[in-house]
Amino acid sequence: MNTSPAAAKSIAMLEKLVSFDTVSRNSNLAFMDFVVGLLKEHGVESRLIHDETRTKANLLATIGPRVEGGVVLSGHTDVVPVDDQEWHSNPFDVVEKGGLLFGRGTADMKSFLAIILAHLDTITAAPLKTPIHLAFTYDEEVGCLGAPSLIRLINRELPKPRAVIVGEPTDMKVVSAHKGITVVRTTVTGYESHSSQTHRGVSAVMIAADLIQFLQSMSTEAADKGPHNHLFEPHHSTITVNVIDGGTATNIMAGHCTFHWDIRVLPEDNPDNYLSRFKAYCRDVALPRMRAMSPTCDIEIVAREPTPPMRLEANSDAEQLCRMLTGDNVTRAVAFAAEAGQFQQSGLSVVICGPGSISQAHQPNEFISISQVEAGTRFLHDLVGHLTR
DSSP: OOOOHHHHHHHHHHHHHHTSOOBTTSOOHHHHHHHHHHHHHTTOOEEEEEOTTSSOEEEEEEESOOOSSOEEEEEEOOBOOOTTOOOSSOTTSOEEETTEEESTTIIIIIHHHHHHHHTHHHHHHSOOSSOEEEEEESOSTTTSOSHHHHHHHHHHHSOOOSEEEEOOOSTTOOBOEEOEEEEEEEEEEOBOOBTTOGGGOBOHHHHHHHHHHHHHHHHHHHHHHOOBOTTSSSSBOEEEEEEEEEOSOTTBOOSEEEEEEEEEEOTTSOHHHHHHHHHHHIIIIIHHHHHTTOTTOEEEEEEOOOBOOBOOOTTOHHHHHHHHHHOOOOOOEESSOOTHHHHHHTTOOEEEOOSSOGGGTTOTTOEEEHHHHHHHHHHHHHHHHHHTO
């Protein structure tokens, strides 16, 4: 297919960004060093905000005058693992086939970052009346861990922006709300015995299965009784257990079992409603039964700091800006969580709008269409033009 010169620049930058293995368990500093150097080549100073280990960092940069009313373009630099996925090509090389660009992060969400970085010459040459701020984060994929420190810096040191655009994949449609997420780790400590002597032991795996069934019952109740919001699909809060590990052998009653689960809530719901009920069930029902066998039995529940939902704010500054640039006037919400809710919680106006489809995110053979790169590139140029008027 014919690709415009502007989109071709974006694709060339995407190839470079995908080549950095920024799976969340790894450092993103090589990626960030590249971005810092690229910005410096275009006369743009930037700051890195490191995590406590100094192996990961956020980045903040401003292009244009330091005045209020600017636009923050935000995206995460990390990607999900490729382990045990069947890829038809090297996930960290961009491969084009039939108008599609395959590679880890092409959809989620390095194409958004690539479009920005590929066109720094256009942005820096434009007579911007209000600034464009670049806010790139680490560890979004493992709980939106990096964004809070960056958001605090933005609110503390930058003239207040008019809008934040989080470039998660939305097919360049405007998304005005998303669900929140709370990630929980539950560790069950049982009491080992020979599996033929069930009266002498407590199987941590069996207890975990009972707790998981309780979570399933709460999820089913949420689907049936609500709250419901038909902007979302599914239109209710959800609870799912997605990782489980436990046991030693089939003939040993399991001493330990750990499972990881998440609560994804509508903006009008509260994850504590579910977490408190689960804790009460463990305390009042499961633990007494376990400790009747051994006082060493235990259930540990560790909940990560929740990522807040993004609530619908009709006709917000960010929404109006993106609707004007895209011509999209449909009200949308998404079931996935993003850093947008964190920006909104801090008092900033935010929407999600970026190239690519969320249906490709986290998949083997992840891809973005070249037409979406074209659309994202046009969006950036239209935004720059708007900010010069």
